[in-house]
Amino acid sequence: MINLGTVGTGWITESFIEAAKLSGKLNITSVYSRTEDKAKDLAGKYNAAHYFSDLEEMAKSPKIDAVYIASPNSVHFEQALTFLKNKKHVICEKPIFSNTAELEEAYRCAEENGVYLFEAIRNIHTPNFRILKEKLHMAGPLRSAILPYMKYSSRYDVFLQGEEPNIFSSTYSGGALVDLGVYPLFLAVGLFGEPKQVTYYPVILRSGVDGSGTLILEYQDFVCTILCSKISDSELPCEIQGEKGTFVLEDAAPISEIKFIDSHTKESEILSRAQEEKNMVYECIKFAEIIEKNNDQEYEQLKEWSKKVLRVTEEARKQSNIVFGVER
Amino acid sequence: MINLGTVGTGWITESFIEAAKLSGKLNITSVYSRTEDKAKDLAGKYNAAHYFSDLEEMAKSPKIDAVYIASPNSVHFEQALTFLKNKKHVICEKPIFSNTAELEEAYRCAEENGVYLFEAIRNIHTPNFRILKEKLHMAGPLRSAILPYMKYSSRYDVFLQGEEPNIFSSTYSGGALVDLGVYPLFLAVGLFGEPKQVTYYPVILRSGVDGSGTLILEYQDFVCTILCSKISDSELPCEIQGEKGTFVLEDAAPISEIKFIDSHTKESEILSRAQEEKNMVYECIKFAEIIEKNNDQEYEQLKEWSKKVLRVTEEARKQSNIVFGVER
Numbered sequence: 001m002i003n004l005g006t007v008g009t010g011w012i013t014e015s016f017i018e019a020a021k022l023s024g025k026l027n028i029t030s031v032y033s034r035t036e037d038k039a040k041d042l043a044g045k046y047n048a049a050h051y052f053s054d055l056e057e058m059a060k061s062p063k064i065d066a067v068y069i070a071s072p073n074s075v076h077f078e079q080a081l082t083f084l085k086n087k088k089h090v091i092c093e094k095p096i097f098s099n100t101a102e103l104e105e106a107y108r109c110a111e112e113n114g115v116y117l118f119e120a121i122r123n124i125h126t127p128n129f130r131i132l133k134e135k136l137h138m139a140g141p142l143r144s145a146i147l148p149y150m151k152y153s154s155r156y157d158v159f160l161q162g163e164e165p166n167i168f169s170s171t172y173s174g175g176a177l178v179d180l181g182v183y184p185l186f187l188a189v190g191l192f193g194e195p196k197q198v199t200y201y202p203v204i205l206r207s208g209v210d211g212s213g214t215l216i217l218e219y220q221d222f223v224c225t226i227l228c229s230k231i232s233d234s235e236l237p238c239e240i241q242g243e244k245g246t247f248v249l250e251d252a253a254p255i256s257e258i259k260f261i262d263s264h265t266k267e268s269e270i271l272s273r274a275q276e277e278k279n280m281v282y283e284c285i286k287f288a289e290i291i292e293k294n295n296d297q298e299y300e301q302l303k304e305w306s307k308k309v310l311r312v313t314e315e316a317r318k319q320s321n322i323v324f325g326v327e328r
Numbered sequence: 329m330i331n332l333g334t335v336g337t338g339w340i341t342e343s344f345i346e347a348a349k350l351s352g353k354l355n356i357t358s359v360y361s362r363t364e365d366k367a368k369d370l371a372g373k374y375n376a377a378h379y380f381s382d383l384e385e386m387a388k389s390p391k392i393d394a395v396y397i398a399s400p401n402s403v404h405f406e407q408a409l410t411f412l413k414n415k416k417h418v419i420c421e422k423p424i425f426s427n428t429a430e431l432e433e434a435y436r437c438a439e440e441n442g443v444y445l446f447e448a449i450r451n452i453h454t455p456n457f458r459i460l461k462e463k464l465h466m467a468g469p470l471r472s473a474i475l476p477y478m479k480y481s482s483r484y485d486v487f488l489q490g491e492e493p494n495i496f497s498s499t500y501s502g503g504a505l506v507d508l509g510v511y512p513l514f515l516a517v518g519l520f521g522e523p524k525q526v527t528y529y530p531v532i533l534r535s536g537v538d539g540s541g542t543l544i545l546e547y548q549d550f551v552c553t554i555l556c557s558k559i560s561d562s563e564l565p566c567e568i569q570g571e572k573g574t575f576v577l578e579d580a581a582p583i584s585e586i587k588f589i590d591s592h593t594k595e596s597e598i599l600s601r602a603q604e605e606k607n608m609v610y611e612c613i614k615f616a617e618i619i620e621k622n623n624d625q626e627y628e629q630l631k632e633w634s635k636k637v638l639r640v641t642e643e644a645r646k647q648s649n650i651v652f653g654v655e656r
Contacts (some may be wrong), residue, residue, distance in 0.1 A: 060428070146476065202551075216529050218529060231471050236474065236567055241478065
């Protein structure tokens with residue numbers, strides 16, 4: 001069992017704790033919040049033995065081997081370094097950092113300290129992602145991929161009333177592409193590799209971040225179109241289309257269902273299998289296994305994907321003049 | 329009743345003839361084919377009194393007031409001029425011509441000869457398009473539109489075997505954007521107006537035309553993403569998303585069903601009504617009414633839409649270096 005601490009008290013942290021418990025590989029010993037009462041409450045709720053309101057203190061504590069970070073995007077980097085320097089493995093919620101310079105620095109720091117740094121992106125660790133990757137050849141030569149992730153955020157109501165929630169704030173490195181677009185983007189990078197060319201068409205809000213947008217990834221013989229939004233809703237599934245057939249994915253994350261439709265016979269078959277509802281369990285297991293087995297090969301693969309995704313979002317942001325609060 | 333001739337013997341011509349009969353406003357008196365036997369057969373099948381294998385002869389004939397042209401795209405222009413000069417109204421199948429210079433010249437010719445020139449694009453004449461246009465405000469400020477029209481063509485099998493069917497031939501002004509993309513493009517222009525900026529990301533085939541592609545239309549506060557393909561299949565509906573809700577259209581043409589989903593309550597309602605299965609009937613009625621009533625206001629609206637659409641496809645082709653056979 002790996003002893004884990006958590007940073008953050010939002011719903012995502014609670015989801016991760018539940019998935020960690022389900023995995024049977026991560027033992028939640030400690031929680032952190034800036035606010036001591038919140039830390040205490042969360043520890044009580046999930047039977048964590050320790051709670052902290054001092055991040056350095058938790059980073060130095062022998063009670064944890066690893067930490068899960070789910071703070072606002074803009075503070076991921078500084079917090080991750082604090083733990084890495086104290087030789088703790090870091091699992092950082094997506095989007096991992098604001099730019100590739102930070103990512104390279106953090107990977108170096110992890111290596112120097114003999115620990116791992118992971119980006120918590122749940123869809124590429126699911127069984128259905130693996131099935132999709134294995135079966136992708138069934139589509140024949142790929143010709144188009146359309147990967148939407150668009151969900152109206154209740155926090156946009158607040159934004160419209162004049163406030164600036166973190167996720168719509170450039171100071172907190174918010175926006176639709178880094179918050180939701182990264183799910184389909186990880187699918188694209190994991191399945192098709194790094195694109196030749198990237199172009200982003202954002203809808204920029206008054207705060208300077210993208211409320212929605214269309215991201216074009218150009219590959220050798222096809223185009224991948226990613227659509228993301230936090231200010232409008234969609235029912236669209238994802239599609240990956242080849243000359244021989246089309247994969248229809250019920251969603252980009254957690255890829256609940258995969259249907260394949262033959263272009264010629266029009267017959268369809270379901271390729272996916274039922275997944276755990278607490279679908280973050282798969283990343284918990286994956287990260288724990290890499291730590292336990294020192295599986296550097298798998299680690300390098302994940303590093304490559306995170307780097308490629310961040311190169312794309314960084315390029316997209318540059319094109320759109322989206323400036324994040326913490327630029328280095 | 330308006331006496332009509334037809335040019336072309338494909339399935340689309342037969343569909344139009346059936347819709348024309350259903351409309352009760354167009355009387356099929358004459359058909360044309362280069363091949364006399366084919367013309368004779370078609371005339372027999374639909375009880376047309378006359379058949380022609382000489383286009384000039386049909387154009388001069390007093391047996392017709394108007395003509396429907398469904399020949400290969402690259403010969404639309406020349407044939408249309410032949411009829412316009414002989415003072416016949418012209419209904420030309422989409423995509424009307426290869427470039428805007430041709431379109432302007434043909435509209436001038438129509439005006440000089442006191443007749444009308446129409447582009448036959450069935451979706452914008454349907455009752456459901458009108459409903460959509462009337463109800464569009466329900467979505468609140470628009471934030472994204474995703475309009476796919478992607479259908480694997482059996483003629484691509486033939487193309488893959490080394491042949492070059494018209495629809496995949498630059499000589500015949502083929503390709504996915506002008507063949508299928510124009511349906512969602514007419515929706516976009518009809519509902520949102522002319523975009524500020526257009527960018528096309530095509531998948532170019534060995535013949536030089538686009539087998540598929542993603543077309544980005546940038547509007548003031550949102551992005552419209554059009555997807556077209558003749559070399560891969562899709563099940564995706566169209567979506568028009570605003571801050572208050574999302575319209576889901578079962579298809580871009582003929583817009584069989586329109587569902588509206590409220591972003592906040594998640595409640596949905598069907599706004600569409602049942603349409604005629606022979607959905608070209610609506611354009612037949614529209615064109616006949618404009619001719620009968622000299623409805624210049626409606627005619628000017630249709631002209632504007634056709635011009636705007638052709639400006640977009642012309643710009644997209646230029647960006648993609650797609651050269652059509654008949655360039656003027």
